[in-house]
Amino acid sequence: xxxALMIDLEALAQEAGLPALLAELDTSLVGLAPxxxxxREIAALLVVDRARRQVGLVASAPSLHMSFTGNPGxxxxxxxxxMAEILHRLGYxxxxxxxxxxxxDLVGQFIGHTAPKTKEVLKRAMGGVLFIxxxxxxxxxxxxxxxxMEAIEILLQVMENQRDDLVVIVAGYKDxxxxxxxxxPGLSSRIAHHIDFPDYAPDELLSIADLMLGGMQYRxxxxxxxxxxxxxxxxxxxxxxxxxRSIRNALDRARLRQANRLFASRxxxxxxxxxxxxxxxxxxxxxxxxxxxxxx
Amino acid sequence: xxxxxxxxxxxxxxxxxQIKAQIEYCLSKGWAVSVEYTDDPHPRNTYWxxxxxxxxxxxxxxxxxxxxxACRKTFPDHYVKVNAFDSTHGWEALRLSFIVNRPKVxxxxxxxxEEGAGRMQRYSxxxxxxxxxxxxxxx
Numbered sequence: 328x329x330x331a332l333m334i335d336l337e338a339l340a341q342e343a344g345l346p347a348l349l350a351e352l353d354t355s356l357v358g359l360a361p362x363x364x365x366x367r368e369i370a371a372l373l374v375v376d377r378a379r380r381q382v383g384l385v386a387s388a389p390s391l392h393m394s395f396t397g398n399p400g401x402x403x404x405x406x407x408x409x410m411a412e413i414l415h416r417l418g419y420x421x422x423x424x425x426x427x428x429x430x431x432d433l434v435g436q437f438i439g440h441t442a443p444k445t446k447e448v449l450k451r452a453m454g455g456v457l458f459i460x461x462x463x464x465x466x467x468x469x470x471x472x473x474x475x476m477e478a479i480e481i482l483l484q485v486m487e488n489q490r491d492d493l494v495v496i497v498a499g500y501k502d503x504x505x506x507x508x509x510x511x512p513g514l515s516s517r518i519a520h521h522i523d524f525p526d527y528a529p530d531e532l533l534s535i536a537d538l539m540l541g542g543m544q545y546r547x548x549x550x551x552x553x554x555x556x557x558x559x560x561x562x563x564x565x566x567x568x569x570x571x572r573s574i575r576n577a578l579d580r581a582r583l584r585q586a587n588r589l590f591a592s593r594x595x596x597x598x599x600x601x602x603x604x605x606x607x608x609x610x611x612x613x614x615x616x617x618x619x620x621x622x623x
Numbered sequence: 624x625x626x627x628x629x630x631x632x633x634x635x636x637x638x639x640x641q642i643k644a645q646i647e648y649c650l651s652k653g654w655a656v657s658v659e660y661t662d663d664p665h666p667r668n669t670y671w672x673x674x675x676x677x678x679x680x681x682x683x684x685x686x687x688x689x690x691x692x693a694c695r696k697t698f699p700d701h702y703v704k705v706n707a708f709d710s711t712h713g714w715e716a717l718r719l720s721f722i723v724n725r726p727k728v729x730x731x732x733x734x735x736x737e738e739g740a741g742r743m744q745r746y747s748x749x750x751x752x753x754x755x756x757x758x759x760x761x762x
Contacts, residue, residue, distance in 0.1 A: 447676075450686030450687075450689065451680055451681060452682075453681075453685040453689075454684075454685060454686075455683070489685065489689070492683070493685075
């Protein structure tokens with residue numbers, strides 16, 4: 328074996344900043360093991376492709392269109408945003424911006440309005456990632472004159488022909504996406520990566536709360552922490568539980584109550600710690616605990 | 624006679640890769656790019672037809688290249704140019720404009736002389752192509 332032809336994969340990965348990127352992904356995203364595994368695989372593939380190109384082997388651009396399915400608040404949009412940056416750093420996307428759209432941005436209101444509208448969005452997304460949230464709304468089987476199908480057809484054409492110009496990520500709730508794909512097999516087969524986002528476990532939700540509070544420069548008192556654990560357990564059983572989003576809403580409401588508490592007890596100076604700390608009472612006032620006379 | 628006008632008029636026609644590189648430059652400056660076409664090549668014809676709207680929030684040249692290629696396909700025997708518009712205060716004008724497609728045969732221009740009063744000569748130019756109505760030139 329000729330040593331001059333040996334390729335150092337580690338050096339290639341370092342050059343793309345891959346280890347730092349994956350480490351950052353691990354710390355900033357809680358849980359989501361299947362998602363992280365898939366990102367790692369894609370990253371490895373892109374590095375190996377780069378190595379193959381260096382020694383003159385064929386490395387055709389892989390199809391990286393993705394579908395994110397999962398319950399509300401499992402981090403689909405967050406990961407999509409992150410994905411754009413990752414693909415950019417790995418040299419797959421030229422610009423690495425994310426264009427997030429829903430049905431309104433793609434489908435027109437009258438005949439002949441849809442195609443230019445969809446093409447406009449696709450042009451904007453080129454060089455980056457097109458993120459279609461709640462993609463199943465594109466297809467409305469109950470209305471045969473719906474223009475959604477036209478948007479899907481244009482989308483398919485670009486996904487197939489300009490694979491190196493943009494990456495399309497469709498996202499939505501699991502069951503509705505399944506029906507959507509069943510009705511549009513062409514779309515399903517053009518998406519190479521179907522990633523399912525699992526629900527968070529209670530301890531993962533707690534770490535998410537810690538991350539969120541850290542970002543907002545708040546902290547929980549020890550008693551409040553225990554209350555939050557209790558809150559998560561109760562909230563998970565209630566209807567309309569939206570994983571991380573429910574936690575964020577709960578924390579936002581706790582911030583409101585904390586501000587209200589501090590404001591009501593004004594008259595003396597307030598320590599910076601008091602401004603930062605969320606007490607058990609701020610969480611305990613939640614409706615989830617079922618106390619009479621409490622707010623949401 | 625080969626029509627020359629715009630930013631790179633002294634150069635041979637740009638290849639697609641070169642066009643793409645120029646567009647990347649425009650986008651990096653934050654200019655809005657657009658595609659226009661015409662079959663009236665007179666140098667004083669500043670009002671070319673717009674092919675779609677100017678692309679104000681484009682990030683990558685691939686988006687413009689799809690438009691250029693679509694325009695070339697629709698009007699293979701027209702002149703097609705790419706414009707880059709700078710909207711910053713104080714400029715608000717085209718910063719770059721160059722031809723990306725031209726008819727296969729360009730008949731050139733006729734120099735017309737007109738006798739004025741007192742043996743005065745007036746000159747004007749007219750493209751041989753414009754003798755025919757719009758849409759039927761360069762066939």
